[in-house]
Amino acid sequence: MTDNVKRAVKTSEAGRGQKTGNFFKAVSAVVWKDLQAEFRSRELFSAMLVFSLLIILIFNFALELDIKTRQSVTAGVLWATFAFAGTLGLNRSMAIEKDRGCLDGLLLAPVDRSAIYFGKVLSNLAFMLIVEIIVLPVYSVLYNINLFQPGLLFVILLGSIGYVGVGTLLSTMSVQTRTRDILLPILLFPVVIPVLLAAVKASGGFLAGAELSDILLPINLLIAYDIIFIAVAFMVFDNVVEE
Amino acid sequence: MQDKPVTLKILDIVSVILLGVSTYLALVFAPTELVMGDVQRVFYFHIGTAWTALLGFILAAVFSVIYLIKKELKWDRLQVAAIEVSLVFFFITIVLGSIWARPAWNTWWTWDPRLTTAAVTELIYIAYFMLRQGIDDPDRRARFGAVYALVGGISAPITFFAIRLFRSIHPVVIGSANANQEKMNMTSDMRVAFFFALFAFTVIFIDLFWNRIRLGDLQEKVEQLKLKVTI
Numbered sequence: 100m101t102d103n104v105k106r107a108v109k110t111s112e113a114g115r116g117q118k119t120g121n122f123f124k125a126v127s128a129v130v131w132k133d134l135q136a137e138f139r140s141r142e143l144f145s146a147m148l149v150f151s152l153l154i155i156l157i158f159n160f161a162l163e164l165d166i167k168t169r170q171s172v173t174a175g176v177l178w179a180t181f182a183f184a185g186t187l188g189l190n191r192s193m194a195i196e197k198d199r200g201c202l203d204g205l206l207l208a209p210v211d212r213s214a215i216y217f218g219k220v221l222s223n224l225a226f227m228l229i230v231e232i233i234v235l236p237v238y239s240v241l242y243n244i245n246l247f248q249p250g251l252l253f254v255i256l257l258g259s260i261g262y263v264g265v266g267t268l269l270s271t272m273s274v275q276t277r278t279r280d281i282l283l284p285i286l287l288f289p290v291v292i293p294v295l296l297a298a299v300k301a302s303g304g305f306l307a308g309a310e311l312s313d314i315l316l317p318i319n320l321l322i323a324y325d326i327i328f329i330a331v332a333f334m335v336f337d338n339v340v341e342e
Numbered sequence: 343m344q345d346k347p348v349t350l351k352i353l354d355i356v357s358v359i360l361l362g363v364s365t366y367l368a369l370v371f372a373p374t375e376l377v378m379g380d381v382q383r384v385f386y387f388h389i390g391t392a393w394t395a396l397l398g399f400i401l402a403a404v405f406s407v408i409y410l411i412k413k414e415l416k417w418d419r420l421q422v423a424a425i426e427v428s429l430v431f432f433f434i435t436i437v438l439g440s441i442w443a444r445p446a447w448n449t450w451w452t453w454d455p456r457l458t459t460a461a462v463t464e465l466i467y468i469a470y471f472m473l474r475q476g477i478d479d480p481d482r483r484a485r486f487g488a489v490y491a492l493v494g495g496i497s498a499p500i501t502f503f504a505i506r507l508f509r510s511i512h513p514v515v516i517g518s519a520n521a522n523q524e525k526m527n528m529t530s531d532m533r534v535a536f537f538f539a540l541f542a543f544t545v546i547f548i549d550l551f552w553n554r555i556r557l558g559d560l561q562e563k564v565e566q567l568k569l570k571v572t573i
Binding site: 265268269272273275276277278279282285286288289290291292293296297320323327328331335338339341 | 476478494500
């Protein structure tokens with residue numbers, strides 16, 4: 100068990116009495132410990148980043164990204180990259196908890212289990228967004244497309260929330276199985292297809308400069324998906340960490 | 343070892359007879375469709391298996407909610423039985439649909455909402471079994487299975503509506519069709535074959551479901567006996 104977990108326990112104990120304050124303190128303690136551990140080792144972040152750049156490189160050869168194809172497939176390439184890099188991050192972030200016994204420590208903490216879930220979601224989301232924020236300008240420079248449009252960034256945020264919301268729940272399950280390293284993408288991808296579909300459609304719309312009314316439908320779908328699945332994960336998370 | 347219940351034995355026989363009659367109705371009794379020809383006969387079994395498979399998946403989602411609330415392994419066995427039978431039925435649906443689509447749409451497969459959702463649903467439930475295989479502890483296996491069946495059960499319909507944002511070319515059998523979709527009009531003889539196939543496959547589904555639940559119970563017993571021996 101690390102100092103961070105002890106701190107998480109301490110923080111939550113200090114906040115006892117004010118229930119909501121306690122909950123948010125527990126969430127931020129989990130996020131903080133993840134970010135700090137990552138800041139020291141940088142293994143998760145560097146792996147995700149290099150992996151995403153490699154995927155873009157592979158797409159470059161696989162799809163012959165000349166100017167014509169580029170316009171139609173940029174949204175797809177971006178989301179495929181985020182999805183693959185995302186599983187890498189989700190797997191690792193949960194595997195670290197499991198390997199070093201941190202998960203047991205977290206579960207011993209006298210806080211609501213869902214606080215652990217939201218904490219992990221926020222830290223996973225942070226990693227994913229940081230990687231995306233670096234991948235976007237690199238892609239922009241490599242392929243001479245301006246990806247820094249507020250609409251597109253908003254779609255990427257919504258899509259990442261949905262992806263990480265479900266991914267955190269499923270990676271918590273997959274690391275506790277025998278086939279842990281290979282299972283997460285198999286569990287996650289079929290379930291997360293609505294997110295990828297809507298995100299690709301909305302991103303493609305923004306990149307092609309479509310009317311806002313055309314893009315609104317996939318964006319609404321993304322919001323609905325985010326809300327539904329975070330609510331479901333919130334309700335069932337107890338069941339996947341129970342010992 | 344307990345014997346097979348008599349009702350189940352009778353149901354086994356009834357299922358076989360119903361399958362035979364339904365085959366006769368679909369292949370001989372029903373008139374040949376004017377535009378599509380004989381290949382349309384595949385449709386009776388296509389809908390029959392599709393409907394029961396969807397019924398099974400919905401049942402499985404309900405069982406998983408009940409399991410998560412009650413935590414009794416009985417509901418887990420029901421859920422596995424429903425998903426396993428439905429997975430096979432849905433696969434038959436897809437294969438039959440492909441056979442029909444080859445002459446009708448001139449392709450084995452298109453990325454139409456229904457077809458895509460069917461493929462995704464199959465993959466979700468195959469993943470479900472892969473998840474279960476990786477876990478030894480029965481309680482944890484049941485909990486994880488229930489959670490994943492629930493997540494998958496919610497995601498599949500969302501996938502369907504998401505893909506529906508695009509245009510669909512799948513014929514609408516029941517309910518209103520868009521102007522750009524072909525609509526099937528059935529004669530009364532076709533209706534007989536159609537509804538009989540629905541009925542027959544429902545009975546066959548119940549029969550297989552029951553057999554699978556029995557198998558699950560027996561498996562459970564074997565596991566307990568094995569534990570006793572090792573202790």
